[in-house]
Amino acid sequence: MAKVEKTAAVQPDAKDRLLAAALDQFTRRGYASTTVRELCEAAGVTKPVLYYYFKNKEGLYLELMDSSYSLFESTITELISFSGTSSQCLVHFCQGIFDIGCQHRQVVQLCFSIYYGPPQGAPEYDLDSFYTRILDEIAKILQRGILCEEIRDGSVNDMAWSILALMNVVIEEHICLREPRIDGAAMIRMIQLLFDGIRAK
Amino acid sequence: MAKVEKTAAVQPDAKDRLLAAALDQFTRRGYASTTVRELCEAAGVTKPVLYYYFKNKEGLYLELMDSSYSLFESTITELISFSGTSSQCLVHFCQGIFDIGCQHRQVVQLCFSIYYGPPQGAPEYDLDSFYTRILDEIAKILQRGILCEEIRDGSVNDMAWSILALMNVVIEEHICLREPRIDGAAMIRMIQLLFDGIRAK
Numbered sequence: 032m033a034k035v036e037k038t039a040a041v042q043p044d045a046k047d048r049l050l051a052a053a054l055d056q057f058t059r060r061g062y063a064s065t066t067v068r069e070l071c072e073a074a075g076v077t078k079p080v081l082y083y084y085f086k087n088k089e090g091l092y093l094e095l096m097d098s099s100y101s102l103f104e105s106t107i108t109e110l111i112s113f114s115g116t117s118s119q120c121l122v123h124f125c126q127g128i129f130d131i132g133c134q135h136r137q138v139v140q141l142c143f144s145i146y147y148g149p150p151q152g153a154p155e156y157d158l159d160s161f162y163t164r165i166l167d168e169i170a171k172i173l174q175r176g177i178l179c180e181e182i183r184d185g186s187v188n189d190m191a192w193s194i195l196a197l198m199n200v201v202i203e204e205h206i207c208l209r210e211p212r213i214d215g216a217a218m219i220r221m222i223q224l225l226f227d228g229i230r231a232k
Numbered sequence: 233m234a235k236v237e238k239t240a241a242v243q244p245d246a247k248d249r250l251l252a253a254a255l256d257q258f259t260r261r262g263y264a265s266t267t268v269r270e271l272c273e274a275a276g277v278t279k280p281v282l283y284y285y286f287k288n289k290e291g292l293y294l295e296l297m298d299s300s301y302s303l304f305e306s307t308i309t310e311l312i313s314f315s316g317t318s319s320q321c322l323v324h325f326c327q328g329i330f331d332i333g334c335q336h337r338q339v340v341q342l343c344f345s346i347y348y349g350p351p352q353g354a355p356e357y358d359l360d361s362f363y364t365r366i367l368d369e370i371a372k373i374l375q376r377g378i379l380c381e382e383i384r385d386g387s388v389n390d391m392a393w394s395i396l397a398l399m400n401v402v403i404e405e406h407i408c409l410r411e412p413r414i415d416g417a418a419m420i421r422m423i424q425l426l427f428d429g430i431r432a433k
Contacts, residue, residue: 058350059350060350061262061264061349061350061352063262063265064264064350118431140348143344143348143349144345144348144349144350146408147341147344147345147348147349147404147407147408148262148344148345148348148349149259149260149261149262149265149345151262159410173430180432181431181432182430182431182432183430183431183432183433185425185430186421188414188418189418189421189422189425190425190430192401192414192418192422193398193422193425193426193430195401196397196398196400196401196402196422197394197397197398199397199400199401199404200393200396200397200400200401201397203348203400206348207347207348209360213389213393217389217390217393220387220390221390221393221394221397224386224390224391224394224426225394225425225426225429225430226429226430226431227429227431228426228427228428228429228430228431229374229383229384229386229391229394229426229427229429230319230382230383230384230427230428230429231381231382231383231384232384
C-alpha cells in the first residue's frame with residue numbers, strides 16, 4: 032500500500048485521468064468491452080493506482096456517475112436561481128441544461144447507451160434521477176406560471192413532459208454521431224411554439 | 233449445399249426463427265456479444281442454415297433491419313391514407329407510429345442501442361432513415377394545415393420537430409426497462425397543447 036500511495040502522490044491527477052479515461056473508453060467501446068488493463072493504459076497509471084482510488088471497474092463507473100450527477104445538481108441549483116416570467120425561466124433552464132449536455136456530451140452518450148442498450152453488466156445506477164430532477168424543476172416553473180396567470184390552468188404533468196420532450200430531442204440530436212439538424216436556438220423557438228400554439232387564430 | 237437445402241426444407245420457419253432469435257439476442261445482449269453459435273442455438277438450427285439464409289451475422293443483422301424498415305414503411309403508407317383536419321391527421325399518424333413502436337418494442341430498443349451506444353461492430357445501416365421518414369410526413373401534414381389555414385404560418389421545420397419530440401419522448405418511455413410514466417393518451421394531449429398553446433389568453 033505504501034508503494035501505491037507513493038505512486039499516487041507523484042501523480043496528483045491520476046484520479047482525474049482515470050475518470051476521464053473511463054468516460055472515454057466506456058462511451059466509445061462500451062462498459063463490458065473495457066478492461067481494467069485498458070483503462071490503466073489509457074490513463075497512464077498502473078493497476079494498483081486504479082484499485083487504490085476506485086477498488087475496481089465498478090467503483091470507477093459509480094464514481095464517474097456520482098461526479099457527473101454532482102456537476103448536474105450544481106448546474107440545476109444555479110439555473111433555478113434565475114428570475115423572470117415563466118417562459119423566460121423555462122427558456123433559461125432548458126438552455127442551461129442543453130449547454131451542460133453539450134459540454135459533457137460523452138456523459139450524456141454514456142447514460143443513453145447504458146439506459147437504452149444491453150445492460151453490459153454495469154452496476155445499477157439510478158439514471159432516471161437526472162430526468163426526474165429536470166422534470167420536477169420544469170413542473171415547479173410551470174406551477175408558478177399558472178399561479179401568476181401567465182400559463183393557463185391545466186395538467187402540469189402534460190406541460191412538463193412537453194417541455195422536457197422539446198429539450199430532449201435537441202439534446203439527442205447533439206449526442207449522435209452525425210451533424211445535428213437542430214440547435215439550441217431551435218429549441219427556444221419550439222418552446223415558444225408550445226407557449227403560443229400552432230393553431231391559426 | 234444439398235444437405236443444407238434439405239435441412240432448410242424440413243424447417244420451413246428456420247429463417248423467421250433466426251430473425252426472431254437475432255432480434256432478441258442483439259437487443260438483450262448486444263450485437264458484439266452475440267455469436268453465430270448462440271444465434272443458432274437460440275433459433276434451434278445448425279450453423280449451415282444461418283449461412284445458407286444470411287451468409288453471416290452481418291447479413292442476418294442487415295436482413296433484420298431491412299425487414300423492420302419494410303414493415304415501418306407499409307405502416308407509414310397506411311397511416312397517411314387517413315383524411316381529416318391537420319390535427320386529426322397528426323394525432324392519427326403519431327398514434328399509429330407509437331402503436332407500431334410498442335408492438336415492435338425490441339426493434340426500437342435495438343435501433344436506440346446501436347444509435348446511441350458504442351458502435352459494437354454492427355454493419356452500417358441508415359437508422360436515421362426511420363426518423364427522417366417520420367419527420368417528412370409530419371411536415372407534409374403541417375404544410376397542408378398551413379395551406380388550408382388551420383395552422384398559422386411559420387417554420388414547418390420547427391413545428392415538425394416539436395411534434396416529433398412529443399412522440400419520441402413517449403416512445404422512449406415505452407422502450408426503457410421500467411414502467412412508463414406517460415402513455416399514448418398523454419401524447420395526444422401534448423399534441424393538443426402544442427396546437428392550442430399553454431399561455432393564458
